[in-house]
Amino acid sequence: MDIFNKEIISAFYVTSLSRENPVDVLRRKLSLSSDYLTERIESLVENSFIEKDKKTLTELGRGSIRVVLAGGVFDIIHPGHLHTLRAAKALGNVLVVVIATDKTAQKIKNRIPLHNMELRRDLVSSLSMVDYAMVGHEGDIFKTVKLVKPDIIALGYDQIHQEKFIVDGCKKIGVDVSIARLQSPVPDIKSSKIESDYGKSIYGL
Amino acid sequence: MDIFNKEIISAFYVTSLSRENPVDVLRRKLSLSSDYLTERIESLVENSFIEKDKKTLTELGRGSIRVVLAGGVFDIIHPGHLHTLRAAKALGNVLVVVIATDKTAQKIKNRIPLHNMELRRDLVSSLSMVDYAMVGHEGDIFKTVKLVKPDIIALGYDQIHQEKFIVDGCKKIGVDVSIARLQSPVPDIKSSKIESDYGKSIYGL
Incomplete structure (x- = not known):
């Protein structure tokens, strides 16, 4: 084709x-x-x-296209995100990104996100490798999976612990999906260096 | 057309x-x-x-297209950047973004940027409203202006103090350009709130 x-x-x-x-x-x-x-x-x-x-x-x-699903909080976009999302997109034809709701984001990060879920969705939508960004269903990732019916779910390097939970959940709802584990982004940038260099307001970045 | x-x-x-x-x-x-x-x-x-x-x-x-030039450091991308770049793009057909070199970025921000100029250029290139992102000429914005020959230079809300400098410089090199002053982004987000909410590592955002 x-x-x-x-x-x-x-x-x-x-x-x-x-x-x-x-x-x-x-x-x-x-x-x-x-x-x-x-x-x-x-x-x-x-x-x-x-x-x-x-x-x-x-x-x-x-069946003629492969849909990849990735997810995260995405309070800002940094080069590590690009690396991950490009790797996810390369696995298929369409990349759908699910944005954590404000409540879920708070649970994941242990603090209120800087930007609400609509601003975070808009941020991810503006990336050229993203075909569609949507806010997730509160508290149930599998409602989103059932809607998107991805061929592949791409897990970031910091989401790999969720693999068994996702495989089991997909089986339960009858969605046949492969899991891809993406590599760590930009290896020469270390969080510790960022922390010591980093100033106060992100709006100054 | x-x-x-x-x-x-x-x-x-x-x-x-x-x-x-x-x-x-x-x-x-x-x-x-x-x-x-x-x-x-x-x-x-x-x-x-x-x-x-x-x-x-x-x-x-x-002459049948309008080229808009905008610029900045772009160490990360946040919703304020989208707001500014969309407003800039809306002024013409092509949006070129010039990325501050690492030395210039350090002068502007009073610290070493988190990401080098090539990573920052890549970050801005990945935005769907940006047609071309390029690293600037070290220490001379007018070399870039002469190359790009923009119809419009869009200044962000925090770059407005540079207006006279840019108008005078463009006259000197014979580039006929309009200056657009873009509005402040997302008015309900205040830097002070960000500063108090914000955690340590940007890679956690």
Whole structure:
């Protein structure tokens, strides 16, 4: 399948989560006329990748792309995040990132996040390798997994302890998923150095 | 001019800075076949927007897009940066961001930056509203201005004191540029609150 058809199918997948119109999203992203897009979409309907409603992917269509799910708090973006998210994106065609709710973030970090979940979602959405960023379901990661139905869940180097919990939970809800363990980011930057160098306000960074 | 032609002309402008092949960049960005692109580029040559070498914009072509230049240290990315960069991008078609060199960053912030200029450039490059991020010329902002030839220089809310210096410098090098003063970001987030909430290592954010 050519890259352009994969882009169209990926957009149909993403808009099934975002509830936007896939044609609007594709026109914005690829700067193309709707005539040209309509033609390509019709050919994907003929080849059974998209349902006749021109809104939903068929099983064949959904099976033709690999969806990767990653997650985190993302109070700011630093080079380690880029490293992790690029590695996650490289595992498939579509990268969905789930943002911890404010309550979950507080539990993970033991403090109130600097930015609320909507600002954190917006921050991650602005990264070019991220196809869709969504706020998670309060207290239940598997509701998000059931909605996204990822082919792969990518765990960051500091999330690896969650592997068994995630594998078991996915089995329970009947989602067949592979787990990828991503490597530690940017090896020459050490937290201890950051801590000693770091000033007071992040808005000065 | 339709949006697609504007994308092509913008890519020709950006690759004049990055020295990449514009067709490669466009194919990657828009997932299109090179046949389709070649056809569109030839029509832009016929209409005198692109030179006959198919590599350079004509004066008409360059005049058909507005280039905005913004700058900063960008040691991390936080929601305030998004606010500023989106406002800058909204002023034109192409947003170029100049990243302070490590020496300049140290002068501005009175400390060594957390991440070197190449990591900071990469961070800003990964933002979807940024068309091109480049490291500045050591100690001379006007070398960068002369290279980029922006139509607009966008100053952040904390860079406004530099306005007269920039206007005078641009006059000296004969670059005709407008200055835009961007508003303060996300008004409900106060630095004092951040400082009191903020933990130790940015890698925990």
